[in-house]
Amino acid sequence: MHSTGWRRECLTAHGTPRSVAGLEGYRAILLQHDAPRYWPLLGEHLPCRRVMTCNNITFAREATLAGAGICGLPVMISEGAVRSGRLVELLPEARLPVGEV
Numbered sequence: 001m002h003s004t005g006w007r008r009e010c011l012t013a014h015g016t017p018r019s020v021a022g023l024e025g026y027r028a029i030l031l032q033h034d035a036p037r038y039w040p041l042l043g044e045h046l047p048c049r050r051v052m053t054c055n056n057i058t059f060a061r062e063a064t065l066a067g068a069g070i071c072g073l074p075v076m077i078s079e080g081a082v083r084s085g086r087l088v089e090l091l092p093e094a095r096l097p098v099g100e101v
Contacts, residue, residue, distance in 0.1 A: 027069030
């Protein structure tokens, strides 16, 4: 399972998207296999403002924690940061693609 998250301080500064459509305009950290111009959401083709493309999910998590942007991460990679409050899960109803980790 994947979730979308961002650093708590960034949400305070920039606002929290309340819907999938609300993601438009936010900075996106994408994984290398994601389409380069769209948020990686199933059934949606919402343009994104890509600021970084990573080929490593741990690096993507660290970039997200550093405030570089919003990223869809596997729960196994993000759950510790979510539990500690360093990362906030966004739009839990949004469906992200499932792939091999």
